[in-house]
Each structure stands twice: as structure tokens, then as C-alpha cells.
Amino acid sequence: MIRRIEDIKERIKCGRAVVLTQPEISRMLEERGEVSLKDVDVVTTATRAVMSGTYAVLSFPLAAPGSFIRASSARINGVPAWPGPCPNERLGMIDLMVYGTSHSISRPEYGGGHLFRELVEGGEARVEAESEDGKVIERSIRLEEIPYARIFSTRNAFKNYVAFVNPRSLPLKSIFSRIEFPPHLAAATVSGCGQINPVKNDPYLETIGIGTRILLNGAQGFVVGTGTRSLPTRPNLLGLADMHQMDPEYMGGFLTSAGPECIGSWAVPIPVLNETILNAILQQDRDIPLTIMDVNVRQKIGKSSYGDVWDSVDLRVRFDPERCRGCSVCTAEPVCPMRAILIEDGRVMRDEERCFNCGLCVSQCSGGAFQGRLGAIHLGERTIPIQLRQSDRARAMKLAERLKEEILDGSFGLTEMVERP
Known part of the structure; x- marks a missing residue:
């Protein structure tokens, strides 16, 4: 049985x-034991x-026309920004590209994200x-004053990712850990949302391609193609969306021991057109390989x-504030990658x-005020506890639910790709 996207769109409309x-x-699979094409149209x-x-392209008036010839360099909140190819000579306009991973020159824990x-x-x-011409121009600006503001990706939404461990004898600073990566396989960090990840559910990109409508950080946008370092066995996506429509809950900066990184969130509808797509959708976390890499050299040393x-995490x-011991120095607050732990009036x-x-x-909390089962990966006979997750599956699920609601209420329309990437 093979279906067309046009048929599914008509069913949605009706x-x-x-x-x-x-x-x-x-x-549904757990309850029934099987799921067929007749049971679902879109997943x-x-x-997250x-x-x-990830980078942003911003274009806005910086000063009055004629006040400067063209911009040669720029910063926004201390984050380096690169003037675009259009010179905008004497227009007072500026086009800027800002990388999500750029670091502020004055605030080392603040970046593009x-x-x-x-x-x-x-x-x-x-x-x-x-x-x-040597002039320095300054102004304060809000997003509402930036007519053109788009988030682009060079590569996002990998078909899951990897786990990192440090088998060496010395700790290591890395973008894959907020604190120094502990040596001797003491802990692991992981990324990838497993079975709910978009490309995992359409691994051959039969429905995800150039022109596919998506939610990027909560805003409707489009897939432009596959991104850099995309491989048939490990694809990723390139996309864009308007910042004016984005939801801050799904974006931001993430601190690591090697500096700030950038958070992105994607939600992608998968029209269930054939058995191949359905079988990929039904693949569970336990069936999805997780490569384990030595973080020092980025080479595979095992598989989980x-x-x-x-599963079972x-x-x-x-967070239970009643369990907080009121330590003279809180050990959790300074290492939070999101600066989400606060101390106010000693609390x-x-x-x-x-x-x-x-x-x-x-x-990191000695009193147990922060609790959660994070799981552990298995490397041979070794069980290595997961210390840090660089994917937020809870909010990814929330975004998938939001996309479902928008499809059903008609505010999000499925699109058929114009070309396979």
C-alpha cells in the first residue's frame, strides 16, 4: 500500500x-502489538x-542615510557579527551574520545562542x-526593529548523535561537557532524542526534502536541503525560519567547559506513505544504535x-527545595549550563x-535537591553513568504535540518537497 501526500492533505482538510x-x-504499538498504514496518516x-x-542573518537600519559609507565589522552585545556581502553603501543599513557559537569578547559565558x-x-x-571610513556607530535595538531576522542552519537535526566518554587519564575541556570531562570512563555525555528524532523516522528522506514545512524553534519554516557533513548513513538537515515567530522556550545558549554553544529545536511532520516509513517510525529506542566515542580524538570505541x-529514565x-541543605557554597548553581539555578536571599x-x-x-548537588534517573551506557562489561544530556527530550515531545495540534487546526499545512536532497 502506497499513499500520496495530497490524499493525506485532503483527509486532514475533511x-x-x-x-x-x-x-x-x-x-499504540505496545498496546496492540502491531500498527498498520490504516491506523495513522501523519506522525x-x-x-531539541x-x-x-546555527547562525542568524539580520538586516536593519543602523544610522541615518549618508552617515557612513559601509560597515567593516560589528558586534551585538559583544558577540562578533560579520557584515554581509551587500555593501549598502551610504544607506545607513547593515546586514550581519551572527554565529550561534560565537563568544562575546567581554563576557566569556555569553554567546550567539x-x-x-x-x-x-x-x-x-x-x-x-x-x-x-573609520567611524564607530552604536545603537540599541530590539527584534521588532529588525525587519529581516532569520535563523539558518548549516547542519541540524542529525539522525541522532553519539555518546562521549574519556578513557584517558587526564580530564578534558570539551563542548560535550559543562565541567571538565572526567577521566577513566567515569561518566558519559549523550545527545540525540532517540526514537522521536525526525530523521530517524524518515531515514531515507522520502518525505523530508527541499521545501518541507517544519517548526524551527516553534516558528514555521522550511527545509532547504541536507547540511554539511551529511551522509546517507548519518543525514542531517539545513533549514530556516523567521525569528519574529519563534518561541524562546525552544532556543538559547548552553554553557560548556569550552565555551557557550547554541540550542535549536525542530519539529517535522512525517506523512506515513509506505511500509518503509512506518517501519522506521515503529523502531524503538532499544533498537537504535548509539555510537560511543573517545572525546579526545572523536573516534568510535564501542556501541550501545x-x-x-x-528507557526507564x-x-x-x-527539584525539591526542601531537600536543599543550604550549603555555604552551592555546587550545582555555578555549573548549570543554562544558568537556571538561582540563589536569592540564601535560597x-x-x-x-x-x-x-x-x-x-x-x-553535582551533595544534598540531593535535584533528582532524576539519567541512565547509563554499556561499553563492554563496563557500565558508565550518564552525567549530562545535551538533548532535551521532554521539550522535544512538547514541540511534537504542538505540531500535531497545528496540523489538526489547519494552521500548519503539510507541503510536498520540490526535490529530494
Whole structure:
């Protein structure tokens, strides 16, 4: 049985389509023992993770026409920004590209990802630019004053990722850990949302291609193709969306021991066109390989499965302020990658909206105020506890549910790709 996207779109329009999130169809499989093409029309998938390959393109008036010739360099809140190819000679306009992984020259724990979220939240940013004729131009700006603001990706939404461990004898600073990576295989960090990840559910990109409509950080956008370092065995995606429509909950900066990184979130609808796609959708975490890499050299040293990461664990980290011992120096607060742990008037608090559910606080809090089962990976006979998750499956599931609702209420329309990537 093979179906067409046009047929599914008509079923949605008539209110007869069955749209399920990937977790919902997995539960259906557990309850029934089998699922057929007749049971579902569209499955919504999602991922939220640290996504380094992210940048923004911003274009806005910087000063009055004629006030400078053209910009040669710029910074926004201290984050380096690169003037675009269009010179905008004497127009007073500036086009800038800002990398999500760029670090502020004055605030080492602030980067492009933090800037993107603050702009979407409505915050004011300080722009400093230098022109080719030696002038320094400064102004404060909000997103509403930036007519063109798009998030692009060079590579996002890998078909899952890997686990990292440090088998060496010395600790190591890495973008894959907030604290120094402990030696002697003492802990692991992981990334990838497992069975709900978009490309895992359409591994041959039969429905995801150039022109596929998606949610990127909550805003409707489009797939442009596959990204850099994309391989048939390990594809990733390139996409874009308008920052003005984004939801700050799904984006931001993520601190690592090697500096700030950038968070991105994707939700992708998968029209269930054939048995190949359905079989991929029904694949569970325990069936999805997880490569284990030596973080020192980025080489494979073993293999586990995403069942170790996401089966029988807590997707959300719990915080019980009653268990807080009131330590003279809180050990969890300074290492939180999201700065979501706060101390006010001597009391430890957590910003629930900013929490990434990474779980690092669980191992760093001596009093047990932060709790959660994070799982462990298996390397031969060795069981290695997961110390840090760089994917937030709880919010990815929330975004998949949001996409489902938008499809059903008609505010999100499925598109058929114009070309396979």
C-alpha cells in the first residue's frame, strides 16, 4: 500500500486524518502489538538539542542615510557579527551574520545562542559597528526593529548523535561537557532524542526534502536541503525560519567547559506513505544504535543503544527545595549550563522555563535537591553513568504535540518537497 501526500492533505482538510506524535504511535504499538498504514496518516517528530551549526542573518537600519559609507565589522552585545556581502553603501543599513557559537569578547559565558533567545524574548541588544571610513556607530535595538531576522542552519537535526566518554587519564575541556570531562570512563555525555528524532523516522528522506514545512524553534519554516557533513548513513538537515515567530522556550545558549554553544529545536511532520516509513517510525529506542566515542580524538570505541539513554529514565529533572541543605557554597548553581539555578536571599531556586533537563545538577548537588534517573551506557562489561544530556527530550515531545495540534487546526499545512536532497 502506497499513499500520496495530497490524499493525506485532503483527509486532514475533511477532518478524517489520524495525526499522532511519535510517542503516541509507540504506545499504540505496545498496546496492540502491531500498527498498520490504516491506523495513522501523519506522525509528528521533534528534537531539541545543542546544535552548533546555527547562525542568524539580520538586516536593519543602523544610522541615518549618508552617515557612513559601509560597515567593516560589528558586534551585538559583544558577540562578533560579520557584515554581509551587500555593501549598502551610504544607506545607513547593515546586514550581519551572527554565529550561534560565537563568544562575546567581554563576557566569556555569553554567546550567539544567548543573544538569539534574548532578542526573541523582546530584549534590547547593543550594536557596535565600525565603518570603512573609520567611524564607530552604536545603537540599541530590539527584534521588532529588525525587519529581516532569520535563523539558518548549516547542519541540524542529525539522525541522532553519539555518546562521549574519556578513557584517558587526564580530564578534558570539551563542548560535550559543562565541567571538565572526567577521566577513566567515569561518566558519559549523550545527545540525540532517540526514537522521536525526525530523521530517524524518515531515514531515507522520502518525505523530508527541499521545501518541507517544519517548526524551527516553534516558528514555521522550511527545509532547504541536507547540511554539511551529511551522509546517507548519518543525514542531517539545513533549514530556516523567521525569528519574529519563534518561541524562546525552544532556543538559547548552553554553557560548556569550552565555551557557550547554541540550542535549536525542530519539529517535522512525517506523512506515513509506505511500509518503509512506518517501519522506521515503529523502531524503538532499544533498537537504535548509539555510537560511543573517545572525546579526545572523536573516534568510535564501542556501541550501545538509545534504550540506555531514554528507557526507564526521568525526562524531567526534579527539584525539591526542601531537600536543599543550604550549603555555604552551592555546587550545582555555578555549573548549570543554562544558568537556571538561582540563589536569592540564601535560597536555591530553579527557573523551570530555562531548565534543559540535562541532569548535571543531579551529580553535582551533595544534598540531593535535584533528582532524576539519567541512565547509563554499556561499553563492554563496563557500565558508565550518564552525567549530562545535551538533548532535551521532554521539550522535544512538547514541540511534537504542538505540531500535531497545528496540523489538526489547519494552521500548519503539510507541503510536498520540490526535490529530494
